Amino acid sequence: SGGISMKLTVLGCLGAYPYEGQGTSSYLLQADGFNLLLDAGSSTLVELEKELDPLDLDAVILSHYHHDHIADLGVLQYYWQLYPTQTPKPILPIYGHTEDEFHFNDLTMDGVTEGRAYFEAEELKLGPFLVTFMKTIHPVPCYAMRFVEEKTGAVFVFTGDSGYLESFADFAKEADLFLADTYLFEGNEHHHAHFTSKEAGELAKSANVKKLVLTHLPQFGDLEQLKNEAQKAAGKGIDVELAAVDKVFDI
Numbered sequence: 001s002g003g004i005s006m007k008l009t010v011l012g013c014l015g016a017y018p019y020e021g022q023g024t025s026s027y028l029l030q031a032d033g034f035n036l037l038l039d040a041g042s043s044t045l046v047e048l049e050k051e052l053d054p055l056d057l058d059a060v061i062l063s064h065y066h067h068d069h070i071a072d073l074g075v076l077q078y079y080w081q082l083y084p085t086q087t088p089k090p091i092l093p094i095y096g097h098t099e100d101e102f103h104f105n106d107l108t109m110d111g112v113t114e115g116r117a118y119f120e121a122e123e124l125k126l127g128p129f130l131v132t133f134m135k136t137i138h139p140v141p142c143y144a145m146r147f148v149e150e151k152t153g154a155v156f157v158f159t160g161d162s163g164y165l166e167s168f169a170d171f172a173k174e175a176d177l178f179l180a181d182t183y184l185f186e187g188n189e190h191h192h193a194h195f196t197s198k199e200a201g202e203l204a205k206s207a208n209v210k211k212l213v214l215t216h217l218p219q220f221g222d223l224e225q226l227k228n229e230a231q232k233a234a235g236k237g238i239d240v241e242l243a244a245v246d247k248v249f250d251i
Contacts (some may be wrong), residue, residue, distance in 0.1 A: 006031045006153035006251035008177065011047035013243035015161075015183040015194070015216040016068050020041045022245055024068035025216060026241035027179070029156065031149050034058050034127035037076075038145075038158060044072035047245060048159070054079050058127055061095040063160030064187025065103035073107075081112045087145065095126070099141040118143070134171045136162030138193050146171060154251050157209070161216060163191050164199045169206035177251045178204050179243070182214040185221060186229040197226045202238065215243035 007030045012023030023043025028051055029036045037044070037053060050056050054076065073094070079091050091114050095106040098117045103234040107115030113229060118124050120143065124131040128150055133143045138161045147156045157175040159168065165179040172178050180203070183194035194216065195203070212234055217223060223242055231240040241249075 004153040004250040006147070007157055008249045008251060009051055009177070010215070010249075011044050011051075011243055012041045012245065013215045014041075014068075014219060015181070016052045017218040017219075020248070023047065024071065025063075026069075027128075027158075028052070031146065032128040032151065034129075036061060036127065036129070037134045039063055039069045040071070040073045040076060041068050041227065042071040045075055048102050049210070055083060055085070055089060056090060060113075061126070061131070061143065061206045062107075063102050064138065064140055066142075066161065067141060068135070069161075070103070077109045081109065084236055094179040095124070097141055097143060103239060107144045112226050127179060130192070134167065136160050137165050138186040140161055143170070149251075150152055154187070157207075158249050159195070160182065161193060162195065163193055164189065164195060164203075166205045172203065172207035172209055175207060175209040177213060177249055178207065179213045180204070182226060182230065183216050183218055185218075186233075186243050197229035197239055198233045201230040201235075201238075204230075204234045204240075204243070205236050211239045211241065212248070213243050213249060217243065 009028040011026035023040030026041040026044040027038040077111045102171045120133045130148045132146045136142045142160045144160045155175045157172040158179045160179045180200040184196040186198040
């Protein structure tokens with residue numbers, strides 16, 4: 001493809017809780033004038049405002065309902081409800097799974113936001129994207145997502161939160177960007193909730209992705225070491241980077 005088709009801006013990339021001014025999982029995915037918020041962790045709104053008017057979001061999609069992925073969702077709903085505008089605001093669709101009735105119902109705020117279901121067995125057309133889903137290994141139901149930009153065929157895969165799962169080799173196949181939950185250093189393999197650096201690298205290699213970006217990062221330890229462990233496992237042909245707030249990836 002000639003130009004950039006998708007742009008991913010990191011709004012928050014720590015796992016579990018904010019620390020030293022940085023927030024948790026949240027990303028802005030843009031293509032063809034469509035603005036999609038992917039997860040909505042703590043400090044989402046503060047960072048989002050630096051990129052665009054939150055009222056210019058077209059949709060939100062959530063991997064699961066752990067607090068570090070939805071911390072700012074309620075205040076985003078208030079923003080849409082209360083921000084004064086000359087013209088009525090459209091209703092903001094928020095996509096989530098239905099396996100947690102309480103949280104799914106919370107996505108709808110009458111006249112403000114509307115919860116919409118996605119399902120593992122169904123492809124979702126969302127603006128310029130075709131999205132497919134895969135259930136991950138995590139203490140609560142969580143879904144990885146594969147976004148294909150229809151016009152260019154560019155592929156972005158987000159693991160959501162997950163422990164090692166061999167099927168990622170197929171789910172992330174040939175992805176232009178593979179954004180992987182890498183909360184753990186090498187030596188903690190086969191964890192029940194998150195990848196290690198080594199596993200992220202191995203899966204990137206098996207899937208033959210172009211770029212691996214490590215996210216859901218730990219608050220402690222040497223992140224350069226985390227990256228080096230992933231790079232070693234991925235091999236020389238794959239570009240490995242750490243996610244960081246305000247970092248932009250062109251896909």
